[in-house]
Amino acid sequence: MGRFAGRSQNKHFILWLLFIGYLVDYLDRMVMSVAVVYIKEDFQLDPAAVGAILSSFFISYAIMQIPGGWLTDKLGSRKVLIWSIIIWSVFTVFTGLAWSLTSLIVIRFLFGIGQGGYPAASQKGIADYYPLKERPRASAFLMSSNYFGMALAPLIAAPMILWLGWRNMFVVIGLLGVLLTIAFWVYFKPQNQLDSSSFAKKNSVPLKELLANTELWKITVMWFAAGIVNWGLASWIPSYLMEARGMDIMSMGFFAALPGISTGIAMVFSGWLLDRYFVNREKYYAAFGMLISGIFLYLMFTTTSIPLAMLYLNICMVFKSFAFTVAFALPHKLMPKKSIGSAMGIINMGAQAAGFVSPLVMGFMISFTGSYNAAFWFLIVCCLISIIAAISIKKSEISVQTDETEVLAQ
Structure with missing residues (x-):
C-alpha cells in the first residue's frame, strides 16, 4: 500500500496516468470515424446520416462541458474522472450492439455525456498536483494525448475491423475502461479530496462571474472556430482519403494516423515554445498558427x-x-485554482460544440455538392474567424483573481 500511496502523490506519474486516460478517451471516440465507413454500408446511410452519427456524440459532449466543469470544482477531480471513464466505457461497448440508425445516435449521445466530464477534471487534476508555473507546460503535454489518440484510432481500428468486424471492435475497446477505472481508483488520490464530503461543502464555484467574463468567451470563440477545423478534418479525413483519394482501408489507416502523430509531437514542444517565447503574447501565437493552418x-x-x-x-x-x-x-495562468474546472468547461464547450456543428455541416455540404471542396472552404473560413477572435483577446482583463494554491505533490 505504501508503494501505491507514493505513486498517488507523484505528480509526474499522475500526469502520465491522465495522459493515458485521455489517450483511451480519444481512441474510444475516434474509432467511429473509421468504423462509420462500414456502418454506412450495413445501415445503408447517406453522408448526411453519417454526419448525424458523428455529430450526436459532440452535442452531448458539448452540453456536458460546463456542468462537468462545475461538478469537478464542486466534487473534486477524482470522482468526476472515475465516473466519466465508467460511463463512456459502457456506451463504447453498447455502440457495438446498435441495431439501427436511431439506436446508434442515442448510444453515441449517451457516450458523449460520459466523456464530457473528463476534460475539465483532467485539467483540474493538473491544478491539484502541479504548482502554478508548471501547469501550462503540463497541460500542453496532457493535451498532446488528444492527437496521439487520433493517430492510434485508425491504426488500431482498421485491422480490428478487418479481423473482428466493427461491432466486436467497439466491445473490445470498451473493455479497456475496466483497467483504466482500476488505475484511477488506486492511484489518483489528491490529498485535498480524501474527505469528499467536506471538500464539496467548502467549495464554492464563481460560475456566474466566469459566464460574464467577455475575454473568457473570446478564448471560447477562438477555440470553437479552431475546433470546427479540428473535428471536421478528424471526422471526414478517413472517408475523404478512401472516397476522393482512392485509398484502401489499410492505406487510409496509415495516412490518417500521420497528422495525429506529428501534431502530438508538436504539442509536446508547443507548451515549451509558448512559455519560452510568447509569454504575454499568447494570442499572436494562436493567430499565427491558424493562419498557417x-x-x-x-x-x-x-x-x-x-x-x-x-x-x-x-x-x-x-x-x-x-x-x-x-x-x-x-486559464491555468489567469484563473484561480478553485474555478479551473468551470473555466475549462466553458472553453472546451466551444470546441465540442464545434465537434457537433462541423461533421454535420460538412456532411450536408458533401451531400449537396457531391464534392469535398465546399466543405474544406467552410473550414478555411473558420480559420479566419479563429484568427479574429484570438487577436481580440485582451489578456489584462481575463483574470478573475490571482492565487497560488497549495501544491499536493512534488
Missing part, C-alpha cells in the same frame, strides 16, 4: 499529388495545435 488546408485539397496532400494536411494540423495550446494554457 488555413493556408496549408487550401493546398491540401487543391493538389493532385497524394504525398503532397498528406504533407500539407500534417502541416495544417501541426499549426492548428497552436490555438489548442493557448486555449488550455491561458
Whole structure:
C-alpha cells in the first residue's frame, strides 16, 4: 500500500496516468470515424446520416462541458474522472450492439455525456498536483494525448475491423475502461479530496462571474472556430482519403494516423515554445498558427499529388495545435485554482460544440455538392474567424483573481 500511496502523490506519474486516460478517451471516440465507413454500408446511410452519427456524440459532449466543469470544482477531480471513464466505457461497448440508425445516435449521445466530464477534471487534476508555473507546460503535454489518440484510432481500428468486424471492435475497446477505472481508483488520490464530503461543502464555484467574463468567451470563440477545423478534418479525413483519394482501408489507416502523430509531437514542444517565447503574447501565437493552418488546408485539397496532400494536411494540423495550446494554457495562468474546472468547461464547450456543428455541416455540404471542396472552404473560413477572435483577446482583463494554491505533490 505504501508503494501505491507514493505513486498517488507523484505528480509526474499522475500526469502520465491522465495522459493515458485521455489517450483511451480519444481512441474510444475516434474509432467511429473509421468504423462509420462500414456502418454506412450495413445501415445503408447517406453522408448526411453519417454526419448525424458523428455529430450526436459532440452535442452531448458539448452540453456536458460546463456542468462537468462545475461538478469537478464542486466534487473534486477524482470522482468526476472515475465516473466519466465508467460511463463512456459502457456506451463504447453498447455502440457495438446498435441495431439501427436511431439506436446508434442515442448510444453515441449517451457516450458523449460520459466523456464530457473528463476534460475539465483532467485539467483540474493538473491544478491539484502541479504548482502554478508548471501547469501550462503540463497541460500542453496532457493535451498532446488528444492527437496521439487520433493517430492510434485508425491504426488500431482498421485491422480490428478487418479481423473482428466493427461491432466486436467497439466491445473490445470498451473493455479497456475496466483497467483504466482500476488505475484511477488506486492511484489518483489528491490529498485535498480524501474527505469528499467536506471538500464539496467548502467549495464554492464563481460560475456566474466566469459566464460574464467577455475575454473568457473570446478564448471560447477562438477555440470553437479552431475546433470546427479540428473535428471536421478528424471526422471526414478517413472517408475523404478512401472516397476522393482512392485509398484502401489499410492505406487510409496509415495516412490518417500521420497528422495525429506529428501534431502530438508538436504539442509536446508547443507548451515549451509558448512559455519560452510568447509569454504575454499568447494570442499572436494562436493567430499565427491558424493562419498557417488555413493556408496549408487550401493546398491540401487543391493538389493532385497524394504525398503532397498528406504533407500539407500534417502541416495544417501541426499549426492548428497552436490555438489548442493557448486555449488550455491561458486559464491555468489567469484563473484561480478553485474555478479551473468551470473555466475549462466553458472553453472546451466551444470546441465540442464545434465537434457537433462541423461533421454535420460538412456532411450536408458533401451531400449537396457531391464534392469535398465546399466543405474544406467552410473550414478555411473558420480559420479566419479563429484568427479574429484570438487577436481580440485582451489578456489584462481575463483574470478573475490571482492565487497560488497549495501544491499536493512534488
